[in-house]
Amino acid sequence: MGTSLGVIMDPIQSISFYKDSTLAILLAAQAQGFELFYMEQSDLYIDNTGPKAQLRPLKVFNDANKWFELGDSRDAALEEMDVLVMRKDPPFDSEFIYSTYILEAAERRGSLVVNKPQSLRDCNEKVFATEFPQCTPPLLVSRDQERLKGFLTEHQDVVYKPLDGMGGTSIFRVKEGDQNLNVILETVTKQGTETIMAQKFMPQITQGDKRILVVGGEIIPFCLARIPTGSDFRGNLAAGGRGVVQPLSERDLWIAQQVAPTLKERGLIFVGLDVIGDYLTEINVTSPTCIREIDNAENTQIGKRLIDAVRARLDQR
Structure with a gap:
Protein backbone atom coordinates (compact mmCIF):
# COMPACT_ATOMS: atom_id res chain seq x y z
CA MET A 1 0.00 0.00 0.00
CA GLY A 2 1.21 3.53 -0.79
CA THR A 3 0.95 6.54 1.49
CA SER A 4 -2.53 6.54 3.00
CA LEU A 5 -4.69 9.50 3.93
CA GLY A 6 -7.91 9.18 5.88
CA VAL A 7 -10.36 12.07 5.95
CA ILE A 8 -12.98 12.65 8.64
CA MET A 9 -15.65 14.93 7.19
CA ASP A 10 -19.34 15.68 6.86
CA PRO A 11 -21.24 13.46 4.39
CA ILE A 12 -19.39 13.74 1.09
CA GLN A 13 -22.57 13.38 -0.96
CA SER A 14 -23.87 16.64 0.57
CA ILE A 15 -20.90 18.93 -0.10
CA SER A 16 -20.93 21.80 -2.61
CA PHE A 17 -18.78 20.57 -5.49
CA TYR A 18 -17.83 24.03 -6.73
CA LYS A 19 -16.53 25.44 -3.45
CA ASP A 20 -15.77 22.61 -1.03
CA SER A 21 -12.23 22.92 0.34
CA THR A 22 -12.09 19.33 1.59
CA LEU A 23 -12.66 18.11 -1.96
CA ALA A 24 -9.83 20.37 -3.15
CA ILE A 25 -7.51 18.82 -0.54
CA LEU A 26 -8.53 15.28 -1.51
CA LEU A 27 -8.06 15.93 -5.24
CA ALA A 28 -4.55 17.28 -4.54
CA ALA A 29 -3.67 14.30 -2.33
CA GLN A 30 -4.92 11.79 -4.89
CA ALA A 31 -2.95 13.57 -7.64
CA GLN A 32 0.20 13.08 -5.56
CA GLY A 33 -0.41 9.36 -5.19
CA PHE A 34 -2.06 9.18 -1.77
CA GLU A 35 -4.48 6.31 -1.22
CA LEU A 36 -7.65 7.88 0.20
CA PHE A 37 -10.04 6.60 2.87
CA TYR A 38 -13.32 8.14 4.01
CA MET A 39 -14.80 8.41 7.49
CA GLU A 40 -17.54 10.36 9.19
CA GLN A 41 -17.36 11.36 12.83
CA SER A 42 -19.67 8.52 13.89
CA ASP A 43 -17.24 5.97 12.37
CA LEU A 44 -14.52 6.69 14.96
CA TYR A 45 -14.19 4.54 18.07
CA ILE A 46 -11.76 3.11 20.64
CA ASP A 47 -11.71 -0.40 22.04
CA ASN A 48 -9.22 -2.29 24.20
CA THR A 49 -6.74 -2.53 21.35
CA GLY A 50 -6.72 1.18 20.50
CA PRO A 51 -8.27 3.80 18.19
CA LYS A 52 -10.20 2.46 15.22
CA ALA A 53 -12.69 3.47 12.57
CA GLN A 54 -15.06 2.01 10.06
CA LEU A 55 -13.53 3.36 6.86
CA ARG A 56 -14.13 3.10 3.14
CA PRO A 57 -11.71 3.45 0.23
CA LEU A 58 -12.36 6.73 -1.59
CA LYS A 59 -11.73 8.04 -5.08
CA VAL A 60 -12.47 11.64 -6.01
CA PHE A 61 -13.12 13.29 -9.37
CA ASN A 62 -13.11 16.87 -10.59
CA ASP A 63 -16.58 16.36 -12.02
CA ALA A 64 -19.72 18.16 -10.85
CA ASN A 65 -21.86 15.15 -11.80
CA LYS A 66 -19.71 12.56 -10.01
CA TRP A 67 -17.14 13.82 -7.53
CA PHE A 68 -16.62 10.68 -5.44
CA GLU A 69 -16.73 6.92 -5.39
CA LEU A 70 -16.67 4.81 -2.23
CA GLY A 71 -15.53 1.21 -1.81
CA ASP A 72 -16.65 -1.37 0.73
CA SER A 73 -16.33 -0.49 4.40
CA ARG A 74 -14.05 -2.26 6.84
CA ASP A 75 -12.95 -1.73 10.43
CA ALA A 76 -9.30 -0.82 10.82
CA ALA A 77 -6.82 0.56 13.31
CA LEU A 78 -6.43 4.29 12.73
CA GLU A 79 -2.64 4.04 12.84
CA GLU A 80 -2.88 2.25 9.47
CA MET A 81 -3.39 5.76 8.10
CA ASP A 82 -0.17 7.67 7.52
CA VAL A 83 -2.19 10.90 7.59
CA LEU A 84 -5.55 11.72 9.15
CA VAL A 85 -7.23 14.96 8.07
CA MET A 86 -9.93 16.25 10.41
CA ARG A 87 -12.41 18.24 8.33
CA LYS A 88 -15.60 18.01 10.38
CA ASP A 89 -17.35 21.36 10.33
CA PRO A 90 -18.30 23.10 13.60
CA PRO A 91 -20.16 23.37 15.91
CA PHE A 92 -17.30 22.66 18.25
CA ASP A 93 -19.23 20.56 20.75
CA SER A 94 -18.58 17.64 23.08
CA GLU A 95 -18.71 15.18 20.18
CA PHE A 96 -15.98 17.13 18.39
CA ILE A 97 -13.83 16.98 21.54
CA TYR A 98 -14.37 13.23 21.87
CA SER A 99 -13.25 12.81 18.26
CA THR A 100 -10.02 14.68 19.03
CA TYR A 101 -9.33 12.22 21.87
CA ILE A 102 -9.60 9.33 19.42
CA LEU A 103 -7.42 11.09 16.85
CA GLU A 104 -4.87 11.95 19.51
CA ALA A 105 -4.62 8.25 20.35
CA ALA A 106 -3.88 7.58 16.67
CA GLU A 107 -1.30 10.37 16.72
CA ARG A 108 0.50 8.69 19.62
CA ARG A 109 0.66 5.51 17.53
CA GLY A 110 2.32 7.28 14.62
CA SER A 111 -0.32 8.90 12.40
CA LEU A 112 0.12 12.54 11.37
CA VAL A 113 -3.12 14.34 12.24
CA VAL A 114 -4.01 17.57 10.43
CA ASN A 115 -4.67 19.72 12.36
CA LYS A 116 -3.06 18.54 15.62
CA PRO A 117 -5.86 17.28 17.93
CA GLN A 118 -4.59 19.03 21.07
CA SER A 119 -4.49 22.33 19.19
CA LEU A 120 -8.00 21.79 17.84
CA ARG A 121 -9.12 21.65 21.46
CA ASP A 122 -6.89 24.42 22.79
CA CYS A 123 -7.36 27.01 20.04
CA ASN A 124 -10.97 28.13 20.10
CA GLU A 125 -11.55 30.04 16.89
CA LYS A 126 -12.72 33.20 18.62
CA VAL A 127 -10.67 33.12 21.85
CA PHE A 128 -7.41 32.12 20.11
CA ALA A 129 -7.35 35.53 18.44
CA THR A 130 -6.98 37.16 21.87
CA GLU A 131 -3.42 35.80 22.01
CA PHE A 132 -2.55 38.49 19.45
CA PRO A 133 -3.92 41.69 21.05
CA GLN A 134 -1.77 43.83 18.75
CA CYS A 135 -3.95 42.55 15.88
CA THR A 136 -7.48 42.53 17.32
CA PRO A 137 -10.22 45.14 17.71
CA PHE A 201 -18.41 46.73 15.21
CA MET A 202 -16.12 47.58 12.31
CA PRO A 203 -17.80 49.51 9.47
CA GLN A 204 -15.02 48.29 7.15
CA ILE A 205 -17.06 45.09 6.86
CA THR A 206 -18.62 46.75 3.80
CA GLN A 207 -15.26 46.16 2.05
CA GLY A 208 -15.33 42.51 3.09
CA ASP A 209 -14.55 40.00 5.80
CA LYS A 210 -11.22 38.75 4.43
CA ARG A 211 -10.25 35.07 4.68
CA ILE A 212 -6.46 34.68 4.67
CA LEU A 213 -5.09 31.14 4.42
CA VAL A 214 -1.89 29.94 6.11
CA VAL A 215 -0.53 26.56 4.93
CA GLY A 216 2.37 24.92 6.75
CA GLY A 217 3.29 28.31 8.20
CA GLU A 218 3.37 29.91 4.72
CA ILE A 219 0.97 32.75 3.94
CA ILE A 220 -1.07 32.55 0.73
CA PRO A 221 -0.65 35.97 -0.98
CA PHE A 222 -4.33 36.27 -1.99
CA CYS A 223 -7.43 36.32 0.21
CA LEU A 224 -11.17 35.98 -0.32
CA ALA A 225 -13.03 39.13 0.74
CA ARG A 226 -16.57 38.12 1.66
CA ILE A 227 -18.71 41.19 1.10
CA PRO A 228 -22.13 41.57 2.74
CA THR A 229 -25.31 42.16 0.80
CA GLY A 230 -27.13 45.41 1.43
CA SER A 231 -29.67 43.67 3.68
CA ASP A 232 -27.22 41.93 6.07
CA PHE A 233 -24.13 43.16 7.93
CA ARG A 234 -22.49 39.70 7.85
CA GLY A 235 -20.03 38.89 5.09
CA ASN A 236 -20.08 35.10 5.52
CA LEU A 237 -20.82 33.27 2.27
CA ALA A 238 -23.25 31.08 4.21
CA ALA A 239 -25.11 34.27 5.18
CA GLY A 240 -25.41 35.45 1.58
CA GLY A 241 -22.17 37.40 1.16
CA ARG A 242 -20.35 37.43 -2.17
CA GLY A 243 -16.68 36.55 -2.51
CA VAL A 244 -14.02 38.66 -4.22
CA VAL A 245 -10.44 37.40 -4.48
CA GLN A 246 -7.82 40.11 -3.91
CA PRO A 247 -4.12 40.44 -2.99
CA LEU A 248 -3.20 40.81 0.66
CA SER A 249 -2.67 44.38 1.82
CA GLU A 250 0.44 45.31 3.80
CA ARG A 251 -1.64 45.22 7.00
CA ASP A 252 -3.14 41.82 6.07
CA LEU A 253 0.35 40.42 5.56
CA TRP A 254 1.59 41.94 8.82
CA ILE A 255 -1.28 40.34 10.77
CA ALA A 256 -0.62 36.94 9.17
CA GLN A 257 3.09 37.25 9.97
CA GLN A 258 2.24 37.89 13.63
CA VAL A 259 0.20 34.70 13.82
CA ALA A 260 1.93 32.23 11.45
CA PRO A 261 4.88 31.21 13.69
CA THR A 262 2.51 30.26 16.53
CA LEU A 263 0.39 28.19 14.15
CA LYS A 264 3.44 26.23 13.04
CA GLU A 265 4.57 25.65 16.63
CA ARG A 266 1.16 24.23 17.53
CA GLY A 267 0.90 21.81 14.60
CA LEU A 268 -1.80 23.85 12.87
CA ILE A 269 -0.92 23.11 9.26
CA PHE A 270 -4.00 24.59 7.59
CA VAL A 271 -5.62 27.69 9.11
CA GLY A 272 -7.89 30.52 7.98
CA LEU A 273 -7.52 33.99 9.46
CA ASP A 274 -10.50 36.36 9.34
CA VAL A 275 -9.63 40.04 9.00
CA ILE A 276 -12.03 43.00 8.84
CA GLY A 277 -10.41 46.30 7.98
CA ASP A 278 -7.15 46.37 9.92
CA TYR A 279 -8.11 43.82 12.58
CA LEU A 280 -7.95 40.08 13.15
CA THR A 281 -11.37 38.82 14.27
CA GLU A 282 -11.07 34.99 14.23
CA ILE A 283 -8.56 32.18 13.65
CA ASN A 284 -10.27 29.21 11.99
CA VAL A 285 -8.54 25.92 12.81
CA THR A 286 -11.27 23.27 12.60
CA SER A 287 -12.30 23.28 8.94
CA PRO A 288 -11.06 26.35 7.05
CA THR A 289 -12.60 27.04 3.65
CA CYS A 290 -12.13 29.22 0.53
CA ILE A 291 -9.47 27.11 -1.22
CA ARG A 292 -11.41 26.68 -4.44
CA GLU A 293 -12.49 30.30 -4.76
CA ILE A 294 -8.91 31.58 -4.41
CA ASP A 295 -7.45 28.82 -6.60
CA ASN A 296 -9.98 29.44 -9.38
CA ALA A 297 -9.11 33.13 -9.49
CA GLU A 298 -5.33 33.02 -9.04
CA ASN A 299 -4.17 29.40 -9.65
CA THR A 300 -2.56 29.38 -6.20
CA GLN A 301 -2.75 25.55 -5.92
CA ILE A 302 -3.51 25.71 -2.21
CA GLY A 303 -4.49 22.05 -2.01
CA LYS A 304 -1.15 21.05 -3.51
CA ARG A 305 0.69 23.35 -1.10
CA LEU A 306 -1.09 21.69 1.80
CA ILE A 307 -0.21 18.19 0.60
CA ASP A 308 3.40 19.32 0.07
CA ALA A 309 3.45 20.54 3.69
CA VAL A 310 2.03 17.20 4.83
CA ARG A 311 4.68 15.28 2.85
CA ALA A 312 7.43 17.44 4.37
CA ARG A 313 6.24 16.51 7.87
CA LEU A 314 6.07 12.83 6.94
CA ASP A 315 9.63 13.06 5.62
CA GLN A 316 10.79 14.67 8.87
CA ARG A 317 9.57 11.57 10.69
Whole structure:
Protein backbone atom coordinates (compact mmCIF):
# COMPACT_ATOMS: atom_id res chain seq x y z
CA MET A 1 0.00 0.00 0.00
CA GLY A 2 1.21 3.53 -0.79
CA THR A 3 0.95 6.54 1.49
CA SER A 4 -2.53 6.54 3.00
CA LEU A 5 -4.69 9.50 3.93
CA GLY A 6 -7.91 9.18 5.88
CA VAL A 7 -10.36 12.07 5.95
CA ILE A 8 -12.98 12.65 8.64
CA MET A 9 -15.65 14.93 7.19
CA ASP A 10 -19.34 15.68 6.86
CA PRO A 11 -21.24 13.46 4.39
CA ILE A 12 -19.39 13.74 1.09
CA GLN A 13 -22.57 13.38 -0.96
CA SER A 14 -23.87 16.64 0.57
CA ILE A 15 -20.90 18.93 -0.10
CA SER A 16 -20.93 21.80 -2.61
CA PHE A 17 -18.78 20.57 -5.49
CA TYR A 18 -17.83 24.03 -6.73
CA LYS A 19 -16.53 25.44 -3.45
CA ASP A 20 -15.77 22.61 -1.03
CA SER A 21 -12.23 22.92 0.34
CA THR A 22 -12.09 19.33 1.59
CA LEU A 23 -12.66 18.11 -1.96
CA ALA A 24 -9.83 20.37 -3.15
CA ILE A 25 -7.51 18.82 -0.54
CA LEU A 26 -8.53 15.28 -1.51
CA LEU A 27 -8.06 15.93 -5.24
CA ALA A 28 -4.55 17.28 -4.54
CA ALA A 29 -3.67 14.30 -2.33
CA GLN A 30 -4.92 11.79 -4.89
CA ALA A 31 -2.95 13.57 -7.64
CA GLN A 32 0.20 13.08 -5.56
CA GLY A 33 -0.41 9.36 -5.19
CA PHE A 34 -2.06 9.18 -1.77
CA GLU A 35 -4.48 6.31 -1.22
CA LEU A 36 -7.65 7.88 0.20
CA PHE A 37 -10.04 6.60 2.87
CA TYR A 38 -13.32 8.14 4.01
CA MET A 39 -14.80 8.41 7.49
CA GLU A 40 -17.54 10.36 9.19
CA GLN A 41 -17.36 11.36 12.83
CA SER A 42 -19.67 8.52 13.89
CA ASP A 43 -17.24 5.97 12.37
CA LEU A 44 -14.52 6.69 14.96
CA TYR A 45 -14.19 4.54 18.07
CA ILE A 46 -11.76 3.11 20.64
CA ASP A 47 -11.71 -0.40 22.04
CA ASN A 48 -9.22 -2.29 24.20
CA THR A 49 -6.74 -2.53 21.35
CA GLY A 50 -6.72 1.18 20.50
CA PRO A 51 -8.27 3.80 18.19
CA LYS A 52 -10.20 2.46 15.22
CA ALA A 53 -12.69 3.47 12.57
CA GLN A 54 -15.06 2.01 10.06
CA LEU A 55 -13.53 3.36 6.86
CA ARG A 56 -14.13 3.10 3.14
CA PRO A 57 -11.71 3.45 0.23
CA LEU A 58 -12.36 6.73 -1.59
CA LYS A 59 -11.73 8.04 -5.08
CA VAL A 60 -12.47 11.64 -6.01
CA PHE A 61 -13.12 13.29 -9.37
CA ASN A 62 -13.11 16.87 -10.59
CA ASP A 63 -16.58 16.36 -12.02
CA ALA A 64 -19.72 18.16 -10.85
CA ASN A 65 -21.86 15.15 -11.80
CA LYS A 66 -19.71 12.56 -10.01
CA TRP A 67 -17.14 13.82 -7.53
CA PHE A 68 -16.62 10.68 -5.44
CA GLU A 69 -16.73 6.92 -5.39
CA LEU A 70 -16.67 4.81 -2.23
CA GLY A 71 -15.53 1.21 -1.81
CA ASP A 72 -16.65 -1.37 0.73
CA SER A 73 -16.33 -0.49 4.40
CA ARG A 74 -14.05 -2.26 6.84
CA ASP A 75 -12.95 -1.73 10.43
CA ALA A 76 -9.30 -0.82 10.82
CA ALA A 77 -6.82 0.56 13.31
CA LEU A 78 -6.43 4.29 12.73
CA GLU A 79 -2.64 4.04 12.84
CA GLU A 80 -2.88 2.25 9.47
CA MET A 81 -3.39 5.76 8.10
CA ASP A 82 -0.17 7.67 7.52
CA VAL A 83 -2.19 10.90 7.59
CA LEU A 84 -5.55 11.72 9.15
CA VAL A 85 -7.23 14.96 8.07
CA MET A 86 -9.93 16.25 10.41
CA ARG A 87 -12.41 18.24 8.33
CA LYS A 88 -15.60 18.01 10.38
CA ASP A 89 -17.35 21.36 10.33
CA PRO A 90 -18.30 23.10 13.60
CA PRO A 91 -20.16 23.37 15.91
CA PHE A 92 -17.30 22.66 18.25
CA ASP A 93 -19.23 20.56 20.75
CA SER A 94 -18.58 17.64 23.08
CA GLU A 95 -18.71 15.18 20.18
CA PHE A 96 -15.98 17.13 18.39
CA ILE A 97 -13.83 16.98 21.54
CA TYR A 98 -14.37 13.23 21.87
CA SER A 99 -13.25 12.81 18.26
CA THR A 100 -10.02 14.68 19.03
CA TYR A 101 -9.33 12.22 21.87
CA ILE A 102 -9.60 9.33 19.42
CA LEU A 103 -7.42 11.09 16.85
CA GLU A 104 -4.87 11.95 19.51
CA ALA A 105 -4.62 8.25 20.35
CA ALA A 106 -3.88 7.58 16.67
CA GLU A 107 -1.30 10.37 16.72
CA ARG A 108 0.50 8.69 19.62
CA ARG A 109 0.66 5.51 17.53
CA GLY A 110 2.32 7.28 14.62
CA SER A 111 -0.32 8.90 12.40
CA LEU A 112 0.12 12.54 11.37
CA VAL A 113 -3.12 14.34 12.24
CA VAL A 114 -4.01 17.57 10.43
CA ASN A 115 -4.67 19.72 12.36
CA LYS A 116 -3.06 18.54 15.62
CA PRO A 117 -5.86 17.28 17.93
CA GLN A 118 -4.59 19.03 21.07
CA SER A 119 -4.49 22.33 19.19
CA LEU A 120 -8.00 21.79 17.84
CA ARG A 121 -9.12 21.65 21.46
CA ASP A 122 -6.89 24.42 22.79
CA CYS A 123 -7.36 27.01 20.04
CA ASN A 124 -10.97 28.13 20.10
CA GLU A 125 -11.55 30.04 16.89
CA LYS A 126 -12.72 33.20 18.62
CA VAL A 127 -10.67 33.12 21.85
CA PHE A 128 -7.41 32.12 20.11
CA ALA A 129 -7.35 35.53 18.44
CA THR A 130 -6.98 37.16 21.87
CA GLU A 131 -3.42 35.80 22.01
CA PHE A 132 -2.55 38.49 19.45
CA PRO A 133 -3.92 41.69 21.05
CA GLN A 134 -1.77 43.83 18.75
CA CYS A 135 -3.95 42.55 15.88
CA THR A 136 -7.48 42.53 17.32
CA PRO A 137 -10.22 45.14 17.71
CA PRO A 138 -11.61 46.04 21.18
CA LEU A 139 -13.23 42.85 22.47
CA LEU A 140 -14.62 41.11 25.52
CA VAL A 141 -15.08 37.41 26.32
CA SER A 142 -17.62 36.95 29.10
CA ARG A 143 -21.04 35.60 30.02
CA ASP A 144 -21.80 38.36 32.53
CA GLN A 145 -24.65 40.34 31.01
CA GLU A 146 -23.91 43.55 32.89
CA ARG A 147 -20.30 43.45 31.74
CA LEU A 148 -21.45 42.80 28.18
CA LYS A 149 -23.85 45.74 28.42
CA GLY A 150 -21.03 47.92 29.69
CA PHE A 151 -18.98 46.99 26.61
CA LEU A 152 -21.83 48.27 24.43
CA THR A 153 -22.04 51.50 26.45
CA GLU A 154 -18.32 52.04 25.92
CA HIS A 155 -18.24 51.29 22.19
CA GLN A 156 -21.80 52.23 21.12
CA ASP A 157 -21.96 49.72 18.22
CA VAL A 158 -20.89 46.11 18.84
CA VAL A 159 -21.26 42.53 17.64
CA TYR A 160 -22.16 39.68 20.04
CA LYS A 161 -21.40 36.14 18.90
CA PRO A 162 -21.19 32.59 20.34
CA LEU A 163 -17.78 30.94 20.68
CA ASP A 164 -18.65 27.67 18.94
CA GLY A 165 -20.50 28.57 15.75
CA MET A 166 -19.63 29.00 12.08
CA GLY A 167 -20.94 30.69 8.97
CA GLY A 168 -22.19 33.77 10.78
CA THR A 169 -24.90 31.94 12.72
CA SER A 170 -26.36 33.61 15.84
CA ILE A 171 -24.29 36.80 15.42
CA PHE A 172 -26.02 40.00 16.49
CA ARG A 173 -25.09 43.60 15.77
CA VAL A 174 -26.40 45.92 18.51
CA LYS A 175 -26.27 49.70 18.87
CA GLU A 176 -26.56 51.65 22.11
CA GLY A 177 -30.22 52.15 23.01
CA ASP A 178 -31.48 49.00 21.27
CA GLN A 179 -34.55 47.86 23.21
CA ASN A 180 -33.82 44.25 22.22
CA LEU A 181 -30.49 44.22 24.09
CA ASN A 182 -31.69 42.16 27.06
CA VAL A 183 -33.33 39.46 24.97
CA ILE A 184 -30.32 39.31 22.61
CA LEU A 185 -27.91 38.76 25.50
CA GLU A 186 -30.26 36.24 27.13
CA THR A 187 -30.40 34.37 23.81
CA VAL A 188 -26.69 34.38 22.95
CA THR A 189 -25.52 33.59 26.51
CA LYS A 190 -28.42 31.18 27.09
CA GLN A 191 -29.58 33.08 30.16
CA GLY A 192 -26.03 33.78 31.30
CA THR A 193 -24.88 30.14 31.24
CA GLU A 194 -22.59 30.33 28.18
CA THR A 195 -19.59 32.57 27.51
CA ILE A 196 -19.66 34.65 24.32
CA MET A 197 -17.49 37.22 22.55
CA ALA A 198 -18.28 40.90 22.06
CA GLN A 199 -16.33 42.91 19.50
CA LYS A 200 -16.53 46.54 18.51
CA PHE A 201 -18.41 46.73 15.21
CA MET A 202 -16.12 47.58 12.31
CA PRO A 203 -17.80 49.51 9.47
CA GLN A 204 -15.02 48.29 7.15
CA ILE A 205 -17.06 45.09 6.86
CA THR A 206 -18.62 46.75 3.80
CA GLN A 207 -15.26 46.16 2.05
CA GLY A 208 -15.33 42.51 3.09
CA ASP A 209 -14.55 40.00 5.80
CA LYS A 210 -11.22 38.75 4.43
CA ARG A 211 -10.25 35.07 4.68
CA ILE A 212 -6.46 34.68 4.67
CA LEU A 213 -5.09 31.14 4.42
CA VAL A 214 -1.89 29.94 6.11
CA VAL A 215 -0.53 26.56 4.93
CA GLY A 216 2.37 24.92 6.75
CA GLY A 217 3.29 28.31 8.20
CA GLU A 218 3.37 29.91 4.72
CA ILE A 219 0.97 32.75 3.94
CA ILE A 220 -1.07 32.55 0.73
CA PRO A 221 -0.65 35.97 -0.98
CA PHE A 222 -4.33 36.27 -1.99
CA CYS A 223 -7.43 36.32 0.21
CA LEU A 224 -11.17 35.98 -0.32
CA ALA A 225 -13.03 39.13 0.74
CA ARG A 226 -16.57 38.12 1.66
CA ILE A 227 -18.71 41.19 1.10
CA PRO A 228 -22.13 41.57 2.74
CA THR A 229 -25.31 42.16 0.80
CA GLY A 230 -27.13 45.41 1.43
CA SER A 231 -29.67 43.67 3.68
CA ASP A 232 -27.22 41.93 6.07
CA PHE A 233 -24.13 43.16 7.93
CA ARG A 234 -22.49 39.70 7.85
CA GLY A 235 -20.03 38.89 5.09
CA ASN A 236 -20.08 35.10 5.52
CA LEU A 237 -20.82 33.27 2.27
CA ALA A 238 -23.25 31.08 4.21
CA ALA A 239 -25.11 34.27 5.18
CA GLY A 240 -25.41 35.45 1.58
CA GLY A 241 -22.17 37.40 1.16
CA ARG A 242 -20.35 37.43 -2.17
CA GLY A 243 -16.68 36.55 -2.51
CA VAL A 244 -14.02 38.66 -4.22
CA VAL A 245 -10.44 37.40 -4.48
CA GLN A 246 -7.82 40.11 -3.91
CA PRO A 247 -4.12 40.44 -2.99
CA LEU A 248 -3.20 40.81 0.66
CA SER A 249 -2.67 44.38 1.82
CA GLU A 250 0.44 45.31 3.80
CA ARG A 251 -1.64 45.22 7.00
CA ASP A 252 -3.14 41.82 6.07
CA LEU A 253 0.35 40.42 5.56
CA TRP A 254 1.59 41.94 8.82
CA ILE A 255 -1.28 40.34 10.77
CA ALA A 256 -0.62 36.94 9.17
CA GLN A 257 3.09 37.25 9.97
CA GLN A 258 2.24 37.89 13.63
CA VAL A 259 0.20 34.70 13.82
CA ALA A 260 1.93 32.23 11.45
CA PRO A 261 4.88 31.21 13.69
CA THR A 262 2.51 30.26 16.53
CA LEU A 263 0.39 28.19 14.15
CA LYS A 264 3.44 26.23 13.04
CA GLU A 265 4.57 25.65 16.63
CA ARG A 266 1.16 24.23 17.53
CA GLY A 267 0.90 21.81 14.60
CA LEU A 268 -1.80 23.85 12.87
CA ILE A 269 -0.92 23.11 9.26
CA PHE A 270 -4.00 24.59 7.59
CA VAL A 271 -5.62 27.69 9.11
CA GLY A 272 -7.89 30.52 7.98
CA LEU A 273 -7.52 33.99 9.46
CA ASP A 274 -10.50 36.36 9.34
CA VAL A 275 -9.63 40.04 9.00
CA ILE A 276 -12.03 43.00 8.84
CA GLY A 277 -10.41 46.30 7.98
CA ASP A 278 -7.15 46.37 9.92
CA TYR A 279 -8.11 43.82 12.58
CA LEU A 280 -7.95 40.08 13.15
CA THR A 281 -11.37 38.82 14.27
CA GLU A 282 -11.07 34.99 14.23
CA ILE A 283 -8.56 32.18 13.65
CA ASN A 284 -10.27 29.21 11.99
CA VAL A 285 -8.54 25.92 12.81
CA THR A 286 -11.27 23.27 12.60
CA SER A 287 -12.30 23.28 8.94
CA PRO A 288 -11.06 26.35 7.05
CA THR A 289 -12.60 27.04 3.65
CA CYS A 290 -12.13 29.22 0.53
CA ILE A 291 -9.47 27.11 -1.22
CA ARG A 292 -11.41 26.68 -4.44
CA GLU A 293 -12.49 30.30 -4.76
CA ILE A 294 -8.91 31.58 -4.41
CA ASP A 295 -7.45 28.82 -6.60
CA ASN A 296 -9.98 29.44 -9.38
CA ALA A 297 -9.11 33.13 -9.49
CA GLU A 298 -5.33 33.02 -9.04
CA ASN A 299 -4.17 29.40 -9.65
CA THR A 300 -2.56 29.38 -6.20
CA GLN A 301 -2.75 25.55 -5.92
CA ILE A 302 -3.51 25.71 -2.21
CA GLY A 303 -4.49 22.05 -2.01
CA LYS A 304 -1.15 21.05 -3.51
CA ARG A 305 0.69 23.35 -1.10
CA LEU A 306 -1.09 21.69 1.80
CA ILE A 307 -0.21 18.19 0.60
CA ASP A 308 3.40 19.32 0.07
CA ALA A 309 3.45 20.54 3.69
CA VAL A 310 2.03 17.20 4.83
CA ARG A 311 4.68 15.28 2.85
CA ALA A 312 7.43 17.44 4.37
CA ARG A 313 6.24 16.51 7.87
CA LEU A 314 6.07 12.83 6.94
CA ASP A 315 9.63 13.06 5.62
CA GLN A 316 10.79 14.67 8.87
CA ARG A 317 9.57 11.57 10.69
